[in-house]
Amino acid sequence: MNIVILGSGNIASHIGKAFHTLGHQILQVYSRNWANAHALASVLNADALDTIEEITDRADLYFIAVTDQAIQQVADQLPEPLHGIVVHCSGATDINILAGFPLHGVIYPVQGLSKDVTASLRDIPFGIEGSDQKIADSLLRLTRHISAKPFLCNTEQRLALHLAAVFANNFSNVLFQIAYEILKEQNLTFDLLKPIILETAQKVQKQIPKDVQTGPAKRRDMETIQKHLQFLMKTPHWLKIYQELTQEITRKKH
Template structure:
């Protein structure tokens, strides 16, 4: 399959390399930042372009890997009669944004990717959606060669999955930072919390999170909770988070 990568960031880099490794020919890498386009294109043996007008109309796949707010701009500039499949990789953007193209779809990686961090894509589930059965089958087959965990997923399911990923990844990470700040203030190393973080992550691989919930909220230990609240009084924004999560654990226990 011949491919044009539109974007030069995290997902574009990982997916471009994956397509290239599988033997797909990367024709072009597009970025408004020419230096970025050249950097990725050189790795993929592709042509670097920095204007939409110079994008070939001969590719089998046009892979849009830009920030969500930039997808519409790319879509508006691409020729609407492209014969190749036009896809984006956003978790929160509906497939209908691509409806003007005869063939279109979604390849959504359920993972946070950084181009400077090697990440085995074969361990990542990819949500696949296509404009018709043939397109869906082609995208699914292609992505299952990268990750057997690739699966069919409509736009509503994908949005729900993206929200769930924000809770599981982004929100948990900010809680790690709060924990880091709390212990650092007391001259304690964050390393002391790493075993319990790993233990929790390992447990949810085999059990639903509700089944492994522990702590004062799960036990109904109001005395300990009051001590925690008193300690957090000096940081009202953390106090509010603690109270809200305590309420959620208590509600979920019922």
């Protein structure tokens, strides 16, 4: 398959390299920054472009891997007509943003990727959506070459998955940072929490999160909760987070 990559960042790098390794021909890599386009294109044996008007019309797949805010702009600037499938990789962007192309879809990796960090795509789920069933099936077959876990979904399901990922990944990570700073202030190392973080992550691989919930809120231990609240008085923003999460746990019926 002949592929054009539009973007040179994290997802573009991982997806481009994965397809290239499998023998697909990456024809072009486009980025507004030519140096970035050239850096990725040189790895993929592709032509580097910083002018979108030079995009070829003979590719089978056009993979838009830019920020959500830039997808519309890139799509509007693509030359017409394009006979290949045009896809974006956003979790929160409607498929209809590409409705101007007869063949379009979404290939959404449910993972935070960094281009400087090696990652195997085999175990990463990919949400697949197509402008019709034929396109969806085609993208599903293609994605199975790089991942063992592609699945069909619609735009609303994909948005829900993206939102859930923000809670599970982004929000948990900022809580890790809060914990890091609380410990640092007391001259304690964050390493002390790594075993319990790992244990929690391992538990939810096999069980529903609410079924493995522990801690003072689950036990309705108001004495300990009050001590925590008192400790957090000097950081009101953390105090508010603690209160909201405590209320979320205590209102659950276990």
